[in-house]
Amino acid sequence: MASSSPQVPVSSATASASPSSTSSPCAACKFLRRKCQPDCVFAPYFPPDQPQKFVHVHRVFGASNVTKLLNELHPYQREDAVNSLAYEADMRLRDPVYGCVGVISILQHQLRQLQMDLSCAKSELSKYQSAAAVAAAAAAGTPGTSFGATSPVTAATGHGFINVNHPIGMTGFVYGRDQFFPAAARDPTHNLHMMLRNYDADLATRLASNGAYDADLAAAMNATSAAAFGLFGGQFSKPSAAGGDERPGIGPL
Amino acid sequence: MSNPTRCAACRYLRRRCCEDCVLAPYFPSANPHRFACVHRIFGASNVARMLQQIPVEHRRQAADAIAMEAYWRVQDPVYGSVGFISMLQREISVVQRELAETQAQITMYASQAQSQPNQIAAAQCLVEDGHLVPSQPPFPGLYQRDDISQETLRRHF
Numbered sequence: 001m002a003s004s005s006p007q008v009p010v011s012s013a014t015a016s017a018s019p020s021s022t023s024s025p026c027a028a029c030k031f032l033r034r035k036c037q038p039d040c041v042f043a044p045y046f047p048p049d050q051p052q053k054f055v056h057v058h059r060v061f062g063a064s065n066v067t068k069l070l071n072e073l074h075p076y077q078r079e080d081a082v083n084s085l086a087y088e089a090d091m092r093l094r095d096p097v098y099g100c101v102g103v104i105s106i107l108q109h110q111l112r113q114l115q116m117d118l119s120c121a122k123s124e125l126s127k128y129q130s131a132a133a134v135a136a137a138a139a140a141g142t143p144g145t146s147f148g149a150t151s152p153v154t155a156a157t158g159h160g161f162i163n164v165n166h167p168i169g170m171t172g173f174v175y176g177r178d179q180f181f182p183a184a185a186r187d188p189t190h191n192l193h194m195m196l197r198n199y200d201a202d203l204a205t206r207l208a209s210n211g212a213y214d215a216d217l218a219a220a221m222n223a224t225s226a227a228a229f230g231l232f233g234g235q236f237s238k239p240s241a242a243g244g245d246e247r248p249g250i251g252p253l
Numbered sequence: 254m255s256n257p258t259r260c261a262a263c264r265y266l267r268r269r270c271c272e273d274c275v276l277a278p279y280f281p282s283a284n285p286h287r288f289a290c291v292h293r294i295f296g297a298s299n300v301a302r303m304l305q306q307i308p309v310e311h312r313r314q315a316a317d318a319i320a321m322e323a324y325w326r327v328q329d330p331v332y333g334s335v336g337f338i339s340m341l342q343r344e345i346s347v348v349q350r351e352l353a354e355t356q357a358q359i360t361m362y363a364s365q366a367q368s369q370p371n372q373i374a375a376a377q378c379l380v381e382d383g384h385l386v387p388s389q390p391p392f393p394g395l396y397q398r399d400d401i402s403q404e405t406l407r408r409h410f
Contacts, residue, residue: 060303062296069294069330077331084335088322096303097311100334101318107341114348121355128362 027054032063041070045082053086060089261288262297275301279316287320294323 025036026043031054036043042063046054057066066085070078092099260277263270265288270277276297280288291300300319307315326333 060299061294062299065294065296065299069326073330081331084332087335088326088333092303092322096307097315098318099322100338101321104334104337104341107338107345111341111345111348114345114352118348118352118355121352121359125355125359125362128359128366131366132362 024048027051028058028063031055031058041067041078045070045079056089056093057082057085060092061085258282261285262292265289265292266297275304279304279313279320287324290323290327291320294326295319 024030025048026040027046027048027050028042029036029040030048031051042054046057061069066082069085070081073081088100091103095102098105259270259282260274261280261282261284262276263274264282265285276288280291288297291297295303300316303319304312304315322334325337329336332339
């Protein structure tokens with residue numbers, strides 16, 4: 001599994017470039033040893049100075065599959081798609097077993113750790129705030145006052161934790177310092193195993209489910225596209241899935 | 254000798270499923286959609302090659318990961334699984350920022366508590382005598398909270 005999670009690359013190329021008859025062939029046509037046509041679908045996204053990008057994408061996905069994928073998208077979506085394919089291909093080559101799924105597992109683990117730390121920190125903060133309030137009341141000289149401070153546990157809540165389990169199909173994990181994950185579940189590999197088992201095991205269930213679950217995931221995916229749009233440098237118009245803005249629920253088929 | 258029950262891959266590709274078919278253990282015929290997604294995104298030959306390059310003990314995990322990536326790419330042809338990565342990275346930075354703010358507040362309260370111990374002690378006495386009834390008993394070791402704060406700070410800064 002990848003030990004690091006590289007940032008998603010921010011595209012620096014625009015989609016407006018197209019090869020002329022006098023310019024060098026794109027990286028794809030150079031690799032495939034064919035003439036780079038003016039309407040080459042790869043040319044805007046695989047410039048000749050980045051040969052490795054196409055090599056990796058071709059090794060993992062294949063040029064014909066990438067062509068079909070790009071042809072299904074609007075032109076303004078293609079650069080983002082190519083960059084995400086290149087990222088996935090890089091991750092798959094770095095980690096032939098888990099690829100991007102390994103990165104997701106690691107990030108999920110990091111996020112859970114941070115959320116637990118945040119919960120503990122908020123609990124600790126609320127203790128200080130309670131003590132400060134008690135001290136202020138004592139200084140004001142109001143004995144006998146019933147001090148109904150909120151408990152640290154309730155004070156510690158309130159952060160809108162994203163349920164990192166939902167997009168990947170994991171179930172049964174809870175947060176909080178006192179509700180520890182099983183020791184094995186702290187291991188991203190174990191989480192991945194659970195995730196992948198649920199992927200197959202919940203197939204029929206997720207097909208049958210609707211309503212709130214899919215709405216949550218659709219909202220998560222909308223946030224995803226907005227986040228990815230930001231990470232890709234904001235050079236493009238609003239991303240949307242091919243065929244419309246409405247996203248289907250995420251979960252195994 | 255062919256496999257009497259063709260795997261999903263060989264059924265999809267309309268070919269004979271050999272005994273040593275590399276895809277058969279990971280693409281059972283009961284789940285044809287799984288291979289359909291994988292073939293659409295990666296291609297059968299690419300997947301077979303990738304699995305052959307992986308030790309046998311890791312192939313199941315690899316096949317599952319490939320199937321998940323293919324599924325996500327079918328669902329979101331633009332970003333695929335990278336969309337989840339972006340979302341998680343964004344959420345991590347939000348939580349990190351909030352954690353830093355909370356830690357800063359804790360540090361502020363801790364330093365105030367150190368500089369005003371008498372006030373806190375008085376508050377604790379009132380609490381212990383029952384004059385003030387907080388929702389939780391006074392916490393011991395108030396003046397030794399620095400080690401916890403420092404530990405938490407050290408981990409996150």
